[in-house]
Amino acid sequence: MIRILIYLGIVNLGISYCTSVAAQNSKKWKLLSGNKIEWKVQKGEKHEDHIEMAGLQTAAIINYGIRDGRLLLDKKVIFPMLRTIPNNTHGSLSVPFQNNNSLQIKVNGQTIEEYPVSFKLDGKLGVYSTTNSALTVERTLFPSIDKPILVEQIKLINTGAKPIRIDLKNMYANFMSDPAKSVYGQYRVRALIQDSLISSIEPHQSYKFSVLYEGKKVSDSDYHYAPNYEEQKRDDFVKSLETDLVLETPNDTINTAFAFAKIRATESIYDTKGGLMHGPGGGSYYAAIWANDQCEYANPFFPFLGNRNANESALNAFRHFARFINRDYKPIPSSIVAEGESYWNGAKDRGDMAMIAYGASRYALALGNKDVATELWPLIRWCFEYLELQKTNEGVYRSDSDELEGRAPAGKINLSTNSIAYGAFKSAADLARGLGNTKLSVLYDKRAEELRRAIVKYFGADVQGYPTYRYYEGNTTLRAWICLPMTMGITERRAGTIDALLSKYLWTNNGILTQSGDKVFWDRATLYAFKGFFMNGATERALPYFKYYSSMRLLGDHVPYPVEAWPEGGQRHLSAESALYCRTVIEGLFNIIPTGFRKFSINPHLPIEWNYMRLKRIKAFGQIFDVEVVRQGKQEFLIVMTENGKIIKKSKVQGKAFEIVL
Numbered sequence: 001m002i003r004i005l006i007y008l009g010i011v012n013l014g015i016s017y018c019t020s021v022a023a024q025n026s027k028k029w030k031l032l033s034g035n036k037i038e039w040k041v042q043k044g045e046k047h048e049d050h051i052e053m054a055g056l057q058t059a060a061i062i063n064y065g066i067r068d069g070r071l072l073l074d075k076k077v078i079f080p081m082l083r084t085i086p087n088n089t090h091g092s093l094s095v096p097f098q099n100n101n102s103l104q105i106k107v108n109g110q111t112i113e114e115y116p117v118s119f120k121l122d123g124k125l126g127v128y129s130t131t132n133s134a135l136t137v138e139r140t141l142f143p144s145i146d147k148p149i150l151v152e153q154i155k156l157i158n159t160g161a162k163p164i165r166i167d168l169k170n171m172y173a174n175f176m177s178d179p180a181k182s183v184y185g186q187y188r189v190r191a192l193i194q195d196s197l198i199s200s201i202e203p204h205q206s207y208k209f210s211v212l213y214e215g216k217k218v219s220d221s222d223y224h225y226a227p228n229y230e231e232q233k234r235d236d237f238v239k240s241l242e243t244d245l246v247l248e249t250p251n252d253t254i255n256t257a258f259a260f261a262k263i264r265a266t267e268s269i270y271d272t273k274g275g276l277m278h279g280p281g282g283g284s285y286y287a288a289i290w291a292n293d294q295c296e297y298a299n300p301f302f303p304f305l306g307n308r309n310a311n312e313s314a315l316n317a318f319r320h321f322a323r324f325i326n327r328d329y330k331p332i333p334s335s336i337v338a339e340g341e342s343y344w345n346g347a348k349d350r351g352d353m354a355m356i357a358y359g360a361s362r363y364a365l366a367l368g369n370k371d372v373a374t375e376l377w378p379l380i381r382w383c384f385e386y387l388e389l390q391k392t393n394e395g396v397y398r399s400d401s402d403e404l405e406g407r408a409p410a411g412k413i414n415l416s417t418n419s420i421a422y423g424a425f426k427s428a429a430d431l432a433r434g435l436g437n438t439k440l441s442v443l444y445d446k447r448a449e450e451l452r453r454a455i456v457k458y459f460g461a462d463v464q465g466y467p468t469y470r471y472y473e474g475n476t477t478l479r480a481w482i483c484l485p486m487t488m489g490i491t492e493r494r495a496g497t498i499d500a501l502l503s504k505y506l507w508t509n510n511g512i513l514t515q516s517g518d519k520v521f522w523d524r525a526t527l528y529a530f531k532g533f534f535m536n537g538a539t540e541r542a543l544p545y546f547k548y549y550s551s552m553r554l555l556g557d558h559v560p561y562p563v564e565a566w567p568e569g570g571q572r573h574l575s576a577e578s579a580l581y582c583r584t585v586i587e588g589l590f591n592i593i594p595t596g597f598r599k600f601s602i603n604p605h606l607p608i609e610w611n612y613m614r615l616k617r618i619k620a621f622g623q624i625f626d627v628e629v630v631r632q633g634k635q636e637f638l639i640v641m642t643e644n645g646k647i648i649k650k651s652k653v654q655g656k657a658f659e660i661v662l
Contacts, residue, residue, distance in 0.1 A: 029121075029555040031252055035242055035259040036122040037560060041066060048072055049558055051125060052264075052281050052573040055143040055234075056271040056309075057081065058215065060150040061283055062125060062141060071114040071129055073100040073139070077150050079215035080270045080279065080286035080339075083183035087338045092286040093182075095175050095189040097213060103191070105156070106167040107133040121560050123238035123263050124231075134160025135201075144225075145233040146271070150213040153227060158201040166207070168196050176218075189215040194227060238263060245305045247585060248614040251547065257554040258585055261578035262305060264561045265298060268575035269313045274320065274340025276313040282564060282572035288337035289317045291352035292403040295359030296420065297524065297576040301583050303366035306619025315372060318360050322379040329386050332356065334405075348400035349390075351417030355403075357383035358420050361427035365434070365594035368622035373431055373597070380428055384444070387421055395454030397421055402481070404522075407568075408514050411472025415459050416481045422451045423488035430595045455485060456492045464505055464516060467496035478505050478516040480525035486532040487587075494536045501529050502545070510566065511549060522565040523553075527580040534588030539605040546584075590615060590627060595659065597621065603657035604629045623662045 028047065029037045048065035063074040075097040082093035105112050112131040120126035124142040131137060138155040158164050172191035179186040192212040201207050210227035247258040269278045272287045279286045280293045299314035320340055324332040333343035334352050357380050364373035390397045392413060399417040402410045410416070425448035432441035461470040464478050471479040478500050486494045500506060505516040511526030513519070526549065533542035554560050562581050563571035586592050590613070591603040598621050606613055606629045614628040
């Protein structure tokens with residue numbers, strides 16, 4: 001294990017400090033120790049929220065809260081491998097369990113009503129309620145790690161002085177699918193009550209049983225589940241994420257938001273017949289992969305975390321996209337769906353080849369595995385060959401749309417495709433050097449530089465009074481994706497771009513609008529912007545916004561993860577956005593950029609109000625190492641040390657990016 005320490009003095013960044021952030025977030029939730037949060041219900045409070053959780057065989061979206069003073073706990077359980085007809089993007093079997101009273105609990109012959117006292121989140125959802133009796137109820141909900149069930153553990157506690165009689169009745173209806181609309185024959189979904197043989201509870205005693213929301217093929221044999229064992233496995237999964245890639249800063253909210261983001265980024269992986277597939281989720285997107293969500297957003301993050309399933313799902317995604325390489329240079333589909341059996345290309349080329357080449361290059365470098373890089377190299381090269389066929393006389397690349405797929409204008413040549421292509425050329429040049437291909441490394445560096453100049457010339461413009469970028473020819477309103485050039489290392493026009501992104505035209509209480517004058521926001525753009533702010537030295541200006549955003553997403557009215565968008569999808573907890581949150585820290589605050597199989601550049605930006613920030617147990621580049629940035633007077637030192645504290649490298653730095661070779 002290697003530890004990297006960087007001792008920094010305060011550096012004058014020449015950037016004004018922003019002391020005001022739009023409204024203060026009302027924190028409904030509170031931090032608890034051990035990466036947990038709690039909402040203690042206030043008298044008369046009304047609030048509802050939803051959260052998504054997932055395992056290898058199932059996902060669940062749980063609506064919870066207080067409605068008319070009583071517990072709201074509706075479940076929608078999704079079974080991604082129980083495919084429906086038409087077997088397309090949305091062809092995952094989904095069954096609601098909407099009435100919590102369908103599990104009837106009676107005390108001394110009277111049906112109980114539950115009044116929530118508190119809710120907790122820690123990779124599971126905990127609900128604690130009093131009732132209209134001496135009974136209190138504790139519920140814990142979580143998906144199985146590897147079985148097609150959502151588990152609800154229910155603990156009944158007699159707080160009274162007398163024994164109470166308990167009657168349980170399962171009134172949930174069994175769901176049987178239409179065989180004519182089911183790919184693999186008829187399916188059965190049901191709520192199974194397990195360990196419910198109880199007649200009474202003595203004073204101050206408790207009883208625990210489980211409800212298992214199961215989906216299976218009718219032809220499959222019944223399985224005897226062990227709910228306590230399933231809970232232990234879920235706890236072990238969460239704990240494994242807590243102990244790797246650990247963020248430590250003086251801001252506990254950011255630390256905890258980072259820890260939660262690791263869960264959501266990693267849990268949404270499905271064991272399909274096409275191999276492990278990381279899926280966005282959201283009630284719609286399962287057993288499928290996208291060039292943006294997986295290749296561009298999530299896959300470059302996974303080597304840093306080192307989770308085995310996550311890294312395998314990333315590699316599997318690139319293998320699936322590589323299946324569509326063709327001699328006619330027809331675009332690779334934007335999405336491969338239905339466990340790899342079909343695809344979606346409804347928006348045509350969204351810049352997908354740039355996304356794939358960028359993600360594959362970053363992933364291969366950060367993984368530090370030359371054999372994997374060699375395998376992915378033909379896919380990367382083909383994507384660049386395709387891009388060259390789209391090059392215009394202005395030296396930029398055309399695409400049919402962008403990742404918003406027509407939700408907002410993108411013209412025939414957009415900034416997103418070209419910025420990502422630039423980042424792809426830069427990382428692919430490094431990858432080519434690592435593979436010993438000097439000719440291609442020189443070529444890709446040359447194309448990157450040519451593209452950088454072309455982007456600045458073609459897209460550079462004054463928009464709504466800001467010297468930034470137009471998004472496409474004819475664009476006259478500010479767009480969120482003007483943040484992309486500076487996240488890829490294009491520094492021209494960054495000052496005007498930062499001003500524009502934080503202006504009244506784009507910044508809102510919910511982050512950055514898709515475009516000026518609109519009400520739509522997408523967290524992915526906000527997170528890219530934060531990364532760009534930190535990478536480009538605007539740390540002091542951006543930190544209050546990032547603190548506000550982190551607090552809002554972790555402790556506000558809709559928690560605990562970054563979201564997809566609003567109003568589309570109702571702020572679904574799509575998985576890849578959580579990976580982008582983590583990358584905001586890794587590539588933004590720490591500014592770690594892979595440059596080889598065993599090396600990376602780093603130019604950390606420690607906020608003035610912090611004395612330290614640490615990333616511990618980074619698992620990238622085939623190593624396990626720590627990065628720690630500590631302010632100590634005006635001196636800056638880099639110390640590379642092993643786990644036991646042995647110093648293997650020490651050097652003085654002057655606030656510039658430097659390269660670490662592991």
